[in-house]
Amino acid sequence: MRTLTGDLTVSYAVRGKTTVATVGGTVDDEGRRLLTEGLEAALGLRGRGPIVVDVSAVLVLEPATMLCIAAVAREAAKAGRDVSVRI
Structure with a gap:
């Protein structure tokens, strides 16, 4: 697990062909x-396969947070990878 700031955490796991990034805490x-930056690091864990961003443990999910995830999803799409969000 990697703590990014305050109580914000992002943990990474590769499960089969899928990379899972679990986000928790507060995203200010x-x-x-x-x-x-953390989600871009998750892209680097594996060069292929889908990515799941699990934000179910985020305390407050603001629209700006989803814009960050969307930007990473566009980058992943260029590499032929799908990104989904688990809320």
């Missing part, structure tokens, strides 16, 4: 930047 302004 600084946290969104660091969340994007």
Whole structure:
């Protein structure tokens, strides 16, 4: 598990062909930047296969957080990878 800022955490796991990034805690302004960096790191764990971003443990899910995830999803799509979000 990697703590990004305050109580924001992102943990990574490869399950079969799927990379799972589990996000927990609070995503504030600084946290969104660091969340994007953390999800980009998750892209690097495996060069292929789908990515699941699990935000079910995020205390407050603001629209700006979803924009960060969408930006990473666009980057993943360029590599032919699907990204889904578990709420």
